[in-house]
């Protein structure tokens with residue numbers, strides 16, 4: 035029963051400066067999540083210091099309690115939560131955090147619990163019905179709440195993003211004016227928010243969205259107190275290397291300064307991916323090789339959901355004790371479950387002599403990776419260990435290892 039743990043040997047791992055190679059050397063049987071708190075701290079400090087406004091962490095990217103505490107310690111005080119489950123979780127882990135319920139479609143019961151039990155005052159909406167729901171759910175004895183921050187979510191293009199968020203949420207341009215005027219009546223502070231889509235590859239995405247914010251403010255002729263540019267800040271993946279985040283911040287700052295809003299208006303953003311992508315990677319073992327297909331012990335029902343379902347590419351490197359001098363070649367992966375869907379097309383570039391028993395580190399899985407894991411088919415069990423080496427890619431100035439290379443134990 036304890037055989038796996040002995041084989042993993044993680045309990046006896048040295049606590050001093052160890053990296054992915056030291057963990058691979060222990061030949062773990064199950065996938066191991068390699069956590070890099072220093073990388074998450076660096077990302078949080080970057081946003082806290084350099085974004086020209088307030089940064090809310092979008093919890094759905096990775097709801098790990100350890101990560102929430104790390105971000106809090108580095109100065110992230112506001113959290114973008116989408117469900118009552120996330121509200122309860124963050125309120126429990128960080129009782130003093132300020133929670134903003136930014137899902138534009140909520141159960142009335144969830145709004146009431148968030149407001150009365152967890153002190154949530156900030157809500158987003160994209161219809162009059164949702165506004166009515168919020169007003170009803172936060173009223174007491176027929177008296178409407180007077181401390182609400184209401185953010186109207188407008189629809190913007192996802193054209194510059196790798197993952198669209200354009201079709202599901204966001205008020206139509208023709209409805210925005212009446213919605214802003216109605217929300218103004220119910221709100222203490224009124225805001226406008228949007229989401230340009232995840233992994234926006236150019237700051238122009240934000241510049242274009244800000245022109246729609248400008249049109250909305252002018253069209254409704256209301257006083258706007260908060261402009262929330264949402265998430266979408268990119269991380270670095272193979273074939274998706276974005277410009278520096280500072281250029282995004284500069285474009286947003288410039289557009290914000292040019293808006294017809296009061297001097298005291300606040301600028302917010304809601305990064306998910308950018309705050310946690312570098313926080314975790316997963317160490318997997320190759321259980322079988324068939325030509326250019328590698329059967330590994332994590333997959334579509336584990337941390338590789340996006341790799342399987344939307345063809346997301348992650349950096350990979352081979353970690354083993356013998357040096358390899360062969361050329362790299364392109365591989366696809368099969369995950370451990372029994373169905374054909376559990377396949378990640380990649381391509382993932384690795385030395386051409388990868389073999390059964392080898393270990394591969396798959397990087398940048400801190401956002402929308404570890405958070406997606408299920409127990410399907412009995413394969414969801416993983417170990418987690420803190421490592422101190424650098425992530426496989428970084429937008430925060432870390433000296434990252436060469437991509438697609440081989441690392442010796």
Ligand SMILES: *Cc1c(COP(=O)(O)O)cnc(C)c1O
Nearest residue numbers: 092232265266267304305306307
């Ligand atoms: C998912 C989401 C985010 C985070 O998006 P990223 O692309 O991970 O930065 C922010 N705000 C809202 C409303 C979201 O749904």
